[in-house]
Amino acid sequence: MHDSENRTIWAGIVANPAAGRGRGLEKVKKLESALVTRGIDVEIALTQDARYQIIKQAVSLGYDRKLIVTIGGDGTVNAVLNESPQIPFCNMASGTENLFARAYRTPTDPELLADWIINAQTKLMDVGEYYEPGADPATKKRFALMLGFGFDAAVVNRHHTQRLAHTGSARPTSRLAYVGPLAYEAWNYKFPPVRLTWTDENGNSHENIGSTTILFNMNCYAIGLKFVPEASAFDGYLDNVSFARTGSIQAGIYMATVAAGLHPRLGSVAMSKMREVKVEALDAPVPVQMDGDPAGWIHPGKPWIVNCIPQACPVLVQPE
Numbered sequence: 001m002h003d004s005e006n007r008t009i010w011a012g013i014v015a016n017p018a019a020g021r022g023r024g025l026e027k028v029k030k031l032e033s034a035l036v037t038r039g040i041d042v043e044i045a046l047t048q049d050a051r052y053q054i055i056k057q058a059v060s061l062g063y064d065r066k067l068i069v070t071i072g073g074d075g076t077v078n079a080v081l082n083e084s085p086q087i088p089f090c091n092m093a094s095g096t097e098n099l100f101a102r103a104y105r106t107p108t109d110p111e112l113l114a115d116w117i118i119n120a121q122t123k124l125m126d127v128g129e130y131y132e133p134g135a136d137p138a139t140k141k142r143f144a145l146m147l148g149f150g151f152d153a154a155v156v157n158r159h160h161t162q163r164l165a166h167t168g169s170a171r172p173t174s175r176l177a178y179v180g181p182l183a184y185e186a187w188n189y190k191f192p193p194v195r196l197t198w199t200d201e202n203g204n205s206h207e208n209i210g211s212t213t214i215l216f217n218m219n220c221y222a223i224g225l226k227f228v229p230e231a232s233a234f235d236g237y238l239d240n241v242s243f244a245r246t247g248s249i250q251a252g253i254y255m256a257t258v259a260a261g262l263h264p265r266l267g268s269v270a271m272s273k274m275r276e277v278k279v280e281a282l283d284a285p286v287p288v289q290m291d292g293d294p295a296g297w298i299h300p301g302k303p304w305i306v307n308c309i310p311q312a313c314p315v316l317v318q319p320e
Contacts, residue, residue: 150212210242
């Protein structure tokens, strides 16, 4: 750790060096130089263990301002989110989609980002959390963007499996790499049903069953699709979209209507706001994706609880 006696700002850079087809490390060096030039003390973490230590130790540092900058994709953001940081962070895009960075309009140029950081404000963001009742509390997971059950998760899982093929470690990827998994799952996925049950603030019980259902904390999705334009990470709610019908042709129709912004008009599409919801696989295991990465499977007879934790995580945002 650096001596903080003569400086008032500390920044921890947490990076995935392989992100952005290996450009992550180059961005680390450029951002470090930009921050140091502006009188900011910097510490870098390039591994999981180093990331954990830098976040844990940052709390006790005696600087006037402390912050974390993640360099990588949305998976890197999610990893930091699940370390439950007590100091604000932002994300410098260096992955495939970078939905989190895009939502907060974080600059991608290191010099511009350094100035943005100095002027940024801190705001407390809601996060989603899910767990299996009765399981070890340590297995609880948090998400910043979304939690998806069904077809979209199947595509994410297959894409991830292909990234790990041959080497066992995730290779660099791109949007084009999703074409094959999308085509495969459109032909082969069986669309087993998922049931959501929840109680609204007036005490009324609700239920819907869909072949694919996604819970959004933010209005973010791949290739710019807007499933719930009004979704916000600052309103204390999760926004759900459930698609009832099954089949690859219907999945294509749903995607087209989402792209056109017409899906809320369909009777087979349910949209709801909720603070806490029980999610159940009814007939067969259902794949799950969290913030665009695989999150396992939900099995019949083993429901999950998903809830919104208001104002749970400090983030850096643009000045008002």
